Amino acid sequence: MVSDPIYPLSAWELPVNFNWCLTPITVLRRDLLLTLRRPAELMTTLFFFIIVVSLFPLGIGPQPELLREIAPGVLWVAALLASLLALPRLFAADHADGTLEQLALAPQPLSLIVFAKLVAHWLTTGLPLTLLAPLIALQFDLPSSTVWVLVASLALGTPILGAIGAVGAALTLGLRGGGVLTAVLVLPLYIPALIFGAGAVEATLGGLDAGGHLSLLAALTVFTLTFAPWAAAAAVRISLD
Amino acid sequence: MAIHWFKYAAPASFYGLAGRMIPWFTGAAVVTTLVGLYIGMVLAPTDFQQGDSYRIIYIHVPAAWMGMFTYLVMAGWAAAGVVFNTRLSGMMVQALAPTGALFTFVALWTGAFWGRPTWGTYWVWDARLTSTLILFFLYIGYMALRASIDDPRRADRAGAVLTLVGVVNIPIIYFSVQWWNTLHQGASVRPGSSSMATVMLTGMLVMAFAAWMYTIAISLARVRSIIIEREQHSAWVGELLVAEGHGRPSGTSEALPGSNEQGAR
Numbered sequence: 001m002v003s004d005p006i007y008p009l010s011a012w013e014l015p016v017n018f019n020w021c022l023t024p025i026t027v028l029r030r031d032l033l034l035t036l037r038r039p040a041e042l043m044t045t046l047f048f049f050i051i052v053v054s055l056f057p058l059g060i061g062p063q064p065e066l067l068r069e070i071a072p073g074v075l076w077v078a079a080l081l082a083s084l085l086a087l088p089r090l091f092a093a094d095h096a097d098g099t100l101e102q103l104a105l106a107p108q109p110l111s112l113i114v115f116a117k118l119v120a121h122w123l124t125t126g127l128p129l130t131l132l133a134p135l136i137a138l139q140f141d142l143p144s145s146t147v148w149v150l151v152a153s154l155a156l157g158t159p160i161l162g163a164i165g166a167v168g169a170a171l172t173l174g175l176r177g178g179g180v181l182t183a184v185l186v187l188p189l190y191i192p193a194l195i196f197g198a199g200a201v202e203a204t205l206g207g208l209d210a211g212g213h214l215s216l217l218a219a220l221t222v223f224t225l226t227f228a229p230w231a232a233a234a235a236v237r238i239s240l241d
Numbered sequence: 242m243a244i245h246w247f248k249y250a251a252p253a254s255f256y257g258l259a260g261r262m263i264p265w266f267t268g269a270a271v272v273t274t275l276v277g278l279y280i281g282m283v284l285a286p287t288d289f290q291q292g293d294s295y296r297i298i299y300i301h302v303p304a305a306w307m308g309m310f311t312y313l314v315m316a317g318w319a320a321a322g323v324v325f326n327t328r329l330s331g332m333m334v335q336a337l338a339p340t341g342a343l344f345t346f347v348a349l350w351t352g353a354f355w356g357r358p359t360w361g362t363y364w365v366w367d368a369r370l371t372s373t374l375i376l377f378f379l380y381i382g383y384m385a386l387r388a389s390i391d392d393p394r395r396a397d398r399a400g401a402v403l404t405l406v407g408v409v410n411i412p413i414i415y416f417s418v419q420w421w422n423t424l425h426q427g428a429s430v431r432p433g434s435s436s437m438a439t440v441m442l443t444g445m446l447v448m449a450f451a452a453w454m455y456t457i458a459i460s461l462a463r464v465r466s467i468i469i470e471r472e473q474h475s476a477w478v479g480e481l482l483v484a485e486g487h488g489r490p491s492g493t494s495e496a497l498p499g500s501n502e503q504g505a506r
Contacts, residue, residue, distance in 0.1 A: 167406055171399045175389045184385050185403060188378040189410050192417040199421060220413070231406050238398045 023108040024116035031120035034093075041089060042124055049082040049129055053136050064141045071140035072150070072201035076194050079129050079154060083161040084183055086125040087169040090117060090162075091236065095173045104240055110233040114170075118162050118229060126158030146204045149214070156217045157197040163228035164189045170235035192220060250327045252468040253477045259461040266461065270454035277451050280444035294358040297351050298441070303449040305348035305373060307456055311341030312376060315383075316408035319401035329464075331397025332471070334404060335387060336464035340456050342380035348373055368419040375414055379407045393471055 035042055056074045057067055094100040103113050133154050137147045168186035172178040200213035249255045281299035288295040315334045322330030352370060353363040364370065383400055390396035472478050 164406075167402070171386060171403060172389075177389060181385055181389055184378075185382040188375050188382065188414075189406065191375060192410070192413045195417045195421040216417075227409070231402055235399065235402050238395060238402065241392075241395055241398075 020108050020112070023103075023106050024112045027103065027113050028116040028120050031117055032123060035089070035120070035124040042128065045082050045086045045125060046128055046132055048085055049078050049132065050136065052078040052081060054139070057139070067140045068142060068205065071137065071142050072146075072198040072205065074140070075133060075136060075150065075201075076153075076157075076198040079133070079158065080161060080187070080190050080194060082129060083125055083158060083165060084186065085179075086121070087162075087165045087182055087186070088179065089125075090121050090166055090169050091173055092169075092178075095239070100173075100236060101240055104237060110236060111229040114166060114232045114236065115225075115229040118159070118166055118225075118232075121166075122159050122162050126154070126162055129158060130154040142201075142205075146201055149204045149210045150201045152214055153197040153200040153210075153217060156214060156221050157193045159221050160193040160217075160224045161190060163224045163232070164193075166232040167228055167235055170232045170239055173236070173239035193217065196220065247325075247327075250325070250329050252329050252332065252472055253475070255329055256465055256468045259465050263458055263461050263465075266454050266458035270451055270458055273447055273451035273454060277444055277447035280440060280447060285441045285444050286438065291359050294355065297355045299444055299448045301348060301351040301355055302445055303452040304344045304351065305369075306449055307452040308341055308345035308348050308373065308376060311337055311344060311456060312379065312404075312408065312411070315341065316404050319404040322397060322401050323405070328394070328397070328471075331394070331401065332464050332467045333460070334383075334397070334400055336460040336467055337456070338380055338383050338387070339463070340459055342377065342384065344452065344456070345373060345377040345380060349377065366422065368415070368422040371418045371422065372411075372415045375418070376411070379411075383407070 053074060056070065060066060060070070091100060094103070104110055106113065130151055133150050134147045137150055142150065165182070165186050168182045168189075171185065172182045175181060196213045196217040200210040200217065203213055204210045249258050277299060281296055285296070287293055315337045318330045318333040318337070321327065322334065349370070352373075356365065357363050383403055386403055387396045387400050390399060469478060
């Protein structure tokens with residue numbers, strides 16, 4: 001195992017056996033590398049986010065008070081849709097070329113590998129969305145105090161979107177109409193994240209403390225990140241049958 | 242005396258058991274529906290605030306209860322399927338889903354018609370209404386997933402994962418929606434918050450019982466169709482068809498005319 005050429009990092013000779021975490025780290029590095037080699041996909045998701053958000057003022061009207069009022073909901077729903085569209089990136093390519101089967105055969109727990117994929121996915125989807133949000137908030141004339149809450153809520157909430165989405169994406173691997181089906185499965189489960197995330201920003205807009213919302217959102221993130229990789233791993237195994 | 246609990250986990254033996262149980266549950270459903278409707282529509286007095294429109298409660302509340310409860314039963318069967326890997330569990334989940342979705346839809350529909358005369362609107366974003374709507378979406382998601390998977394065993398397992406993820410999320414969704422609701426709009430109108438007369442409560446409980454009996458009867462009937470459809474190539478179905486005079490010579494493994502793996506709606 002240690003001298004296995006497939007695991008470039010396994011040259012680490014540690015007194016405690018940490019080999020179980022080498023595969024997940026390799027998967028994380030690989031996924032990051034693959035996404036960064038094809039930055040167009042990443043940019044498409046981000047531009048989708050910007051375009052959807054920009055459609056709302058055009059549909060509703062440019063009154064600043066109105067825009068400020070709807071901004072938290074619009075930004076969050078757009079983030080929801082953008083991460084939904086990014087979900088096929090998680091497993092679809094690996095499923096198509098057989099990599100996913102090899103990962104499922106690895107001696108390390110599949111849930112850990114799925115978790116590594118989720119981290120890579122968040123770094124290339126959730127994090128850029130979060131960093132882009134302040135810019136969009138300017139379009140909606142959000143006061144700067146709320147912008148920070150918006151960034152915090154997206155930073156806490158986007159991992160939930162990826163983790164729950166991973167279950168839906170894994171369940172629909174290789175099925176007809178996969179994309180729309182994933183949306184139908186996953187969007188109802190996104191509702192708590194939407195409520196707490198948009199609620200935090202709205203509370204700040206209304207002069208209230210956002211701490212309660214953010215704490216609940218953080219609790220939800222921890223809960224989801226604990227259980228979703230497990231369910232997603234089960235779903236991946238089902239799809240590989 | 243050991244009881245062979247798993248004997249009826251085999252679809253072939255459950256098929257017969259379900260067939261023997263269906264008449265009893267159907268009869269109970271018909272009788273309790275008639276009794277419940279009689280209590281609700283004739284014996285129960287007119288409400289002094291809402292007039293006769295409150296009588297929709299005899300459909301609405303049992304349907305809402307049944308819609309919620311059916312999802313829990315589905316999750317129970319899904320968990321049993323994951324743990325014991327029994328084929329019947331997945332079939333039961335599949336058989337229950339349309340009835341659960343139907344009851345949830347009936348609850349929303351009758352709720353709209355009840356809300357119009359009492360609240361003056363068909364729909365409010367009340368916590369209960371919203372979470373019932375989301376429950377309806379979960380049912381739709383399950384059925385959509387099932388419908389797009391051709392292999393019934395894979396559909397069983399995928400559906401089980403989705404149902405279990407859904408049932409873990411239901412309390413979270415419910416409480417988040419409730420909290421969202423209290424933040425957005427003050428206390429909203431709640432049906433049935435006033436103390437109910439005994440006769441009204443009796444009528445409602447009898448109707449709830451009728452909904453249970455109906456759900457059991459219809460899901461057993463549906464699971465029988467699912468069993469026959471999925472086991473159509475097995476020997477016992479061939480013998481059954483010959484015994485019932487459908488004239489398929491035993492030994493051939495030809496599919497039943499007009500049947501495919503689309504499942505029972």
